[in-house]
Amino acid sequence: MDFEKPIEMLNLADKAEIEGQDFQPKKFNDYLGQQELKDKLMLYTKAAALRNEALDHVLLFGPPGLGKTTLAQIIANEMNVGIKICTGPMLERTGDLVAILSSLEPKEVLFIDEIHRLATNVEEVLYSAMEQFKVDVIIGQGVGAKSVSLPLNPFTLIGATTKTGLISAPLRTRFSITERLDFYTSKDLAQIIYQSSKHLNINLAESAALMISKASRGTPRIAKKILRRIRDFAQINNNNIADDNLVAQALHFLNIDQEGLTSVDIMILKTMITSFDGGPVGLETLAAMVGEDAETIENVYEPYLMRQGYIEKTARGRQIPYKTLPYLKNRFIGQKTI
Ligand SMILES: Nc1ncnc2c1ncn2[C@@H]1O[C@H](COP(=O)(O)OP(=O)(O)OP(=O)(O)O)[C@@H](O)[C@H]1O
Ligand SMILES: [Mg+2]
Structure with missing residues (x-):
């Protein structure tokens, strides 16, 4: 199978890199959302x-x-x-x-x-x-x-x-x-991104901050990671100015999915569609097929997919909601359903 390669989950080294140098909120007022x-x-x-x-x-x-x-x-x-x-x-x-x-x-x-x-x-x-x-x-x-x-x-x-x-x-x-703590709304996340951009000296348009927020899985850490890459882009290509156009180009170049889905998320969805026609499928079976452990799927990947309305938990296992299945088939398998 040929998967896109959008942004990956962060490992600990990334975490240290980002959080060591970035702006860190010290007071409730700086903690947005x-x-x-x-x-x-x-x-x-x-x-x-x-x-x-x-x-x-x-x-x-x-x-x-x-x-x-x-x-x-x-x-x-x-x-x-x-x-x-x-x-x-x-x-x-x-x-x-x-x-x-x-x-x-x-x-x-x-x-x-x-x-x-x-x-x-x-x-x-x-x-x-x-x-x-x-x-x-x-x-x-x-x-x-x-x-x-x-x-x-x-x-x-x-x-x-x-x-x-x-x-x-x-x-x-x-x-x-x-x-x-729940995932952040795009609006709140855009504010966090905007706040960080000031500390990173990027001239970021508010609308561009919103674009980044939508690709950030409702997660400040991911938003900050993307913002740092956008900063590189803006610095080299656009005099530190990150407008909508530059952000769109950068996200495309970085292969970041418009909704922030990772390659594992996409693999989970593709597996559920191609092997189980949307489910239901047991968590362990799904995990074995995707090559991740069940705990990671349940705690790291599934919450965001559930929030997007792409997966639901049923008594018989995980399944793609009936209404969403045609859209996901179309998006990931390129096959329309009747
Ligand atoms: N509400 C917020 N406003 C601004 N920045 C935030 C906010 N929440 C998180 N961040 C930033 O996001 C990054 C990740 O936050 P943090 O390390 O506190 O997450 P965590 O929930 O402890 O993650 P983990 O479960 O991996 O330990 C940090 O750089 C932090 O400054
Ligand atoms: Mg922590």
């Missing part, structure tokens, strides 16, 4: 700051690149406290977590990314830390060993995950604030 979520978090942080207390624990979930880590940093900034950042898999032993917890200053934020990947025994240490601000540690060995309860400063745990389903119920229920 997600208005409802932002309003809530602003209220909670303001109230906690007025009471001079640590903010309650926050669990943020949603697809990659939507701004979970950024929000955690903003919360710490707005509370005027420090933040310690780690990831679930990094905390291999309970001692690692106890060391970090006992080093936290009052009201400080501990951000644990990929919190669904914590080892069970490490996760259990978090329970009492979150609830009672204490941890129980065993000191000594053998008959002389005794359990000591170590008090902690009140702190805020912010957990982030792309996979809420994998978080155990005891952990999930210990977060008193649980919020989901």
